[in-house]
Amino acid sequence: MRRVGFASLPIVLVFAALIGASATWATSSTPATTRPSLTGESSATTRPAQPAESHVVIFHTNDVHGRIDNFAKVAAILDAERKTGADVFFFSAGDNFTGDPVIDRYDPPGEPIVELLDRLHVDVISIGNHEFDYGLEAVRKLTARFRTVSANIETKGLLPGLQPYIVLTAKDGIKIVVFGIIQIEPGNGLPSTHPDKVKGLSFSEPLAKALELKNLRAQGQIFVGLTHIGFDQDLLLAKEMPEIDVIIGGHSHTRVDPAETVNGVLVAQAGAENQFLGRIDLLLRDGKVVEKKGRLIDLSKVRDEDPEIKALIAKFHQSPAMARVIAHAPVEITGKNALGSLMTDAICKMHGLDIAFQNNGGIRINRLPRAITLNDVYTLDPFGNQIVRIDMTPDEIRGLIWSSCERRHDIDLQVSGISYFVRDEGVLRLQDIELRRPDGSPLPEDRTYKVGLSSYIASSYQFAHKDPGRTLGITTAEALISYLESSPDLSVYREVQRAHYQKSAGSPRD
Amino acid sequence: MQIRVNSQMIEIFAGATVKDVLRKYSREEWKRVRSGENTVRDGQGHEVGLDGELGGGEELFIKPRAAAEPRS
Numbered sequence: 001m002r003r004v005g006f007a008s009l010p011i012v013l014v015f016a017a018l019i020g021a022s023a024t025w026a027t028s029s030t031p032a033t034t035r036p037s038l039t040g041e042s043s044a045t046t047r048p049a050q051p052a053e054s055h056v057v058i059f060h061t062n063d064v065h066g067r068i069d070n071f072a073k074v075a076a077i078l079d080a081e082r083k084t085g086a087d088v089f090f091f092s093a094g095d096n097f098t099g100d101p102v103i104d105r106y107d108p109p110g111e112p113i114v115e116l117l118d119r120l121h122v123d124v125i126s127i128g129n130h131e132f133d134y135g136l137e138a139v140r141k142l143t144a145r146f147r148t149v150s151a152n153i154e155t156k157g158l159l160p161g162l163q164p165y166i167v168l169t170a171k172d173g174i175k176i177v178v179f180g181i182i183q184i185e186p187g188n189g190l191p192s193t194h195p196d197k198v199k200g201l202s203f204s205e206p207l208a209k210a211l212e213l214k215n216l217r218a219q220g221q222i223f224v225g226l227t228h229i230g231f232d233q234d235l236l237l238a239k240e241m242p243e244i245d246v247i248i249g250g251h252s253h254t255r256v257d258p259a260e261t262v263n264g265v266l267v268a269q270a271g272a273e274n275q276f277l278g279r280i281d282l283l284l285r286d287g288k289v290v291e292k293k294g295r296l297i298d299l300s301k302v303r304d305e306d307p308e309i310k311a312l313i314a315k316f317h318q319s320p321a322m323a324r325v326i327a328h329a330p331v332e333i334t335g336k337n338a339l340g341s342l343m344t345d346a347i348c349k350m351h352g353l354d355i356a357f358q359n360n361g362g363i364r365i366n367r368l369p370r371a372i373t374l375n376d377v378y379t380l381d382p383f384g385n386q387i388v389r390i391d392m393t394p395d396e397i398r399g400l401i402w403s404s405c406e407r408r409h410d411i412d413l414q415v416s417g418i419s420y421f422v423r424d425e426g427v428l429r430l431q432d433i434e435l436r437r438p439d440g441s442p443l444p445e446d447r448t449y450k451v452g453l454s455s456y457i458a459s460s461y462q463f464a465h466k467d468p469g470r471t472l473g474i475t476t477a478e479a480l481i482s483y484l485e486s487s488p489d490l491s492v493y494r495e496v497q498r499a500h501y502q503k504s505a506g507s508p509r510d
Numbered sequence: 511m512q513i514r515v516n517s518q519m520i521e522i523f524a525g526a527t528v529k530d531v532l533r534k535y536s537r538e539e540w541k542r543v544r545s546g547e548n549t550v551r552d553g554q555g556h557e558v559g560l561d562g563e564l565g566g567g568e569e570l571f572i573k574p575r576a577a578a579e580p581r582s
Contacts, residue, residue: 063559063561065561099561129563183563183565185524185525185565186511186524186565186566187524192525192563230563230564230565230568231552231554231556231558232552232553232565232567232568233565235554251562251563252552252558252562252563252564252568253528253558253559253560253561253562253563254552254556254557254558254559254562255556255557255558255559256556257556260554269556271557271559272559272561272562273559273561386525388523388525390523455523455526455527455530456533458522458523458530459522459523459526459529459530459531459533459534460533460534460537468511468521468522468523468524469523469524470523470524470525471523471524471525471526473525
């Protein structure tokens with residue numbers, strides 16, 4: 001039997017040129033073979049005799065988050081590799097959805113991603129936490145249309161097609177066992193998305209579930225964990241489960257280049273947002289993986305693009321969805337006070353919170369037209385900030401307001417659920433901040449309040465609070481869209497002021 | 511949850527991303543990372559994206575970006 005290492009495979013020449021890899025990879029004598037037929041199901045019945053040596057290439061992506069532009073380059077790379085006759089697979093490690101308003105608000109949401117993954121012939125998708133952001137119906141479309149895996153989701157019949165694992169069959173009869181797992185939060189045991197989005201499903205601890213799957217190793221020649229648990233957790237998995245050949249991960253947006261080998265397991269992750277495409281080369285001899293390596297392809301350096309995919313992407317970008325009118329106001333809503341009141345009312349009313357704050361710097365336009373479109377909302381609030389709930393005492397709320405005023409000696413936070421009055425006599429003191437209920441009475445001091453903040457305020461402002469808080473798995477812009485779509489009385493924003501600042505002669509900005 | 515940044519423990523809300531932790535750690539460091547001058551790396555030295563999701567217990571390090579390094 002002639003020994004063939006990676007360095008002698010012809011497709012490596014293409015790859016090496018593509019990523020600028022070392023020329024030491026490049027002497028070839030093995031002829032290209034025909035394109036494999038990927039039966040890709042656990043029920044595959046044909047099993048050609050396996051040659052002594054086989055080479056399998058797995059391209060992978062993760063955390064695309066709606067960034068579709070580089071898919072034309074990915075398509076060109078996949079196509080070029082498939083044309084060499086190599087045994088090529090394309091895996092997605094989850095979180096294809098959420099991050100680009102055009103994709104998020106497409107009708108139906110996320111459809112461009114779904115269509116592009118289909119055109120690129122993705123072989124298997126591991127479900128990520130943000131796959132749930134559009135609701136179960138969108139996930140159902142994924143699980144119905146693609147091979148999808150996640151072993152620690154109990155679907156209770158709600159996601160037909162989702163499997164704990166699948167077995168793909170490559171041209172040489174090589175079987176690739178692929179299992180999926182998804183992260184869950186320690187607090188609520190759910191993936192990081194709004195809890196309403198995963199209603200009816202239940203989730204178990206991902207690493208424990210993976211360990212139950214050790215015996216799958218015997219079902220194939222290549223054993224892959226296609227995970228969405230973050231790189232740190234992938235390393236733990238590798239330490240606990242040396243049966244795995246390759247872990248292809250997502251969630252933490254980690255750029256692992258080259259892929260790391262831990263406890264004999266190759267651990268890979270390709271950054272995020274379609275900036276990199278991962279490539280794993282596996283060499284098998286006598287049905288066993290004997291060499292494996294993983295690198296990332298920097299897509300900013302790739303020039304070739306699939307013209308059809310490029311045209312499709314351009315079409316998706318012209319979606320009329322963003323021009324859709326979601327609310328009609330009796331008058332234009334103008335100024336920080338009115339716009340901030342609207343934005344914070346949305347946070348309170350859509351998520352059952354007592355009080356919400358929005359910083360003036362996060363209000364990016366000064367006017368909403370009477371016919372309010374999705375595009376207007378994302379122009380008003382373009383940052384993708386999450387809503388963070390923190391349970392706070394009145395004094396902690398005063399501390400937040402103090403922190404916001406201290407810098408500029410002026411109003412910086414718009415508010416819903418209360419009004420506040422600051423008397424600035426040169427030295428700002430907590431007792432100079434008065435909190436009132438909407439009816440004008442003093443805010444009761446003897447309880448805590450459910451306060452909604454943008455993740456920007458929660459992370460950037462210096463204020464003491466006992467409760468560390470948690471994200472609600474929804475952005476401030478999404479809350480505003482839901483609020484506007486609920487047909488609220490927008491006439492109240494004609495003239496509104498809930499934050500008041502009184503400067504004395506001694507105030508620094510007087 | 512707690513995240514360690516350059517060996518300093520940061521207490522932050524559950525569900526925070528890398529950029530949230532950086533903003534809490536230091537406004538100046540956040541600006542340097544956002545401009546591309548510095549990068550954020552995990553305990554193994556791999557670059558992590560600013561929207562990378564954290565589960566608690568991670569360790570992050572802020573490092574200068576090498577001249578030839580691609581920007582995530």
